[in-house]
Amino acid sequence: MTWIVRILREPLVHFVAIGGLVFALYYATRPDQSDPDRIVISEAAVQMLANQFESTWRRPPTSAELAGIVDSYVKEEILVREAMKLSMDQNDTVIRRRLAQKMEFLIDSIATSPAPTEEELRAYFQDNIQRFTAAPRMSFEQVYLGETATAEAVLGAVERLEDGTDPASVSRSTMLPVSVDDAREPEIDGTFGRGFFAALVDAEPGAWMGPVASGYGVHAVRLVEVDVPPAPEFEAVQAAVEAEWRQSKADELAERRFDQLRGSYQVELPELAAPGS
Template identity: 45%
Template sequence: MRFLREPLFHFFLLGVAIFGWFFWLNPADPNGSDSNRIVIDSQDIARLTAQFEATWRRPPTEAELQGLMNSLVTEEVLVREAQLLGLDQGDGAIRNRLAQKMNFLTTSVAQSIEPDDETLRAYMDQNPERFASPPRVAFEQVLLKPDEETRDVLAALNTGADPKQLGAATLLPAEIPLSIAASVDGLLGRGTFAQLAELPEGSWSGPVQSGYGLHVVRLTGREPGALPPFEEIRERVLQDWRSKQSEELTAAQVQSLKSKYEIVLPEPLTPREGASQ
């Protein structure tokens, strides 16, 4: 059903997950609220134990667990006292951390969604440029001397002249194996690959402008970009699909949360006359 794929429906589920997660970690105190009371419960012990095991690959001893609980109590005391002093107000680092945690909740929901292969295939077909292998070319090149005529060098090469006997001395490789645009442009300069892609294969042609000057080149191989079979890149498609879902869910979440507030922005300022002069 289409509505199951809508970001707003996912946001509804996200809201349920957020509040469920929050109340699971922060259960209501049956004895009422008491700002001077610090309770370490079984959930805290389980979390501390899990964190210790993840780091040390073994459960903590009784003494180590006691030390972890003491550290947690110390942290809670310091946090509460800092809040009483208002030290959390206007702190950019704290604000950023809270915003990151909210985004993490959204990402967690997206990561937990398990789409079927039909959904992933459709996503791959709609975004082939995200998964296709890039085109590649292989070629030989001769860097021309400033006073050499391109047509003369091409005529000599196409009648069997040795490329090593022509052109300027250079440390550039005479033969470049199959390479993608980023590699070719990284070697010869931006835009070189685009020029090579327009040339015929098998004969010397040019000139081709690079960051070093003019070249004559002979394409010796060409592989067009291609979309691999779905089975080969399923995991890649899944991760990309989840990343896209995270973006959409985050946008829906922020929009929904914004609707709870009256947002007042300053009127557009009119630049004073001559201010830009």
């Protein structure tokens, strides 16, 4: 009996059960296509159309409106069937992508996760604590030394700056900001190039240093301040942790469901050659 209870608590079992209900509802409301020239609209389909109208207009449809909705649905079904007879649904990239997107939506809609325990949330918080910690900020001054600079030139520039020389007299002409105040990594790297923030974050504030490479060349930099916020308490971010935990579990269940679907197909691929080989 214990193993039965354990299986019933498994999220994947819930996923498959809910998925089955969703697919059953889908097939219950779609027109009967066993006879390609016979269109049967079920009561469930009519109710679905009425519910869609009510969710849009905040009132149920009148008899005339409902008749018009059903008539439009029948017209759409006729046009779809005729298009499929002409194979218009085949080899159409837009249709393929739309159908794949709808299947993704369907899988995502049933990939719901059970309520987490506090123990699970705390463990997830500890494993991903950086995701819930505010990003560091920094302030600094920089002097642009050109696209290339020798070690001797950089050392000379740093010594002059340390001696109090006006940075403007040391810097080469540039449109880059001379100073940056209280900025995060995306802002800094967006201005100077990827990796510029990382090159400064562990430096000792107060002294000029170099060379520091950017996407434009070589710099001498004086770090003014780095503000690294402490990690938050779990209770302060519990709601955000739970939201992210649920999303991660939903993504995991959706991926597992897709793996199940893929396992039911035999996929044959041609030998793939790398471009240019």
